[in-house]
Amino acid sequence: MFATSQSAGVSWWDSAQRDDAVDASSSESDRYEELLVNPTLLLLARQRGEIDCGGLDYLIVAYGSFYQLVMPIEAGHISVCVEKDGDPLALAPRLAALISEARATVRQPCTP
Numbered sequence: 001m002f003a004t005s006q007s008a009g010v011s012w013w014d015s016a017q018r019d020d021a022v023d024a025s026s027s028e029s030d031r032y033e034e035l036l037v038n039p040t041l042l043l044l045a046r047q048r049g050e051i052d053c054g055g056l057d058y059l060i061v062a063y064g065s066f067y068q069l070v071m072p073i074e075a076g077h078i079s080v081c082v083e084k085d086g087d088p089l090a091l092a093p094r095l096a097a098l099i100s101e102a103r104a105t106v107r108q109p110c111t112p
Contacts, residue, residue, distance in 0.1 A: 038070045038079055060088045
C-alpha cells in the first residue's frame with residue numbers, strides 16, 4: 001500500500017509491501033508511479049468526472065501482473081496493489097470506509 005501527500009509544496013510518499021507479494025514491481029518503479037503516474041491519472045479522471053459524471057471515487061488500473069486501486073484523499077492519494085485473482089471492485093468501498101473512519105478519528109493539532 002502506498003500513500004502520497006503534498007502539503008505546503010512538500011511531497012512525500014510512504015510504502016509497505018507484503019513479503020509474499022507475487023510479481024511485484026520494483027521499488028524505484030513504484031516511486032515514479034506514486035509521484036508521477038497516479039497523481040496525473042487522478043487529475044485527468046477527476047477533471048473529466050467533474051464535468052458531468054458526479055466526480056471521481058477511485059481508479060482501477062489493470063496492469064499485466066496485478067491491479068492498482070488508486071483513491072484520492074484530501075492530502076494526496078492511497079494506492080493499493082491487488083493480485084490478479086483479487087477483486088479491486090470489492091476492495092474499493094472497504095478502503096473508502098477505512099479512510100472515512102480514519103478521517104473521523106484523526107484530530108488536528110492545536111495552533112497557539
